[in-house]
Amino acid sequence: MYKYPNAKKIKAARSYSIPEVAEVLGCSARTVRNWAGMGLRVLSDHRPFLIVGDDLKTFLADQSKSKKVKLGPNELFCLSCKAPRQPMGMMADEVTQSATISRLVGLCEVCGGTCNRMISAHALPEFARIFDIASK
């Protein structure tokens, strides 16, 4: 699965050439040039073209925000469809992740694949009104 580049590796006060950005983030130079087309500011007065670390951090943060999918109260996120889906029969298993976090797991009503949703443990009773939840 495509993992978004880790902006923490970028130093805000530094400027990077396009190949340097590609190397630090482990992506291709072409990807970095695509970001320029998507609004990432590139200082093109001199060669090599430079990207200010702070601009890059802001750009990546905005991108990852816009990728976040809003789920409706009755939806889980299908990993195969990469879309919000209702689970088959509105059934979900609750898998405890930690003292405060639980994961709801169901089967996608469209593709039959696994759908997930991370919820805070205290929201469980709320979700139990929507889904038929089995605790594991």
Ligand SMILES: [Zn+2]
């Ligand atoms: Zn699906």
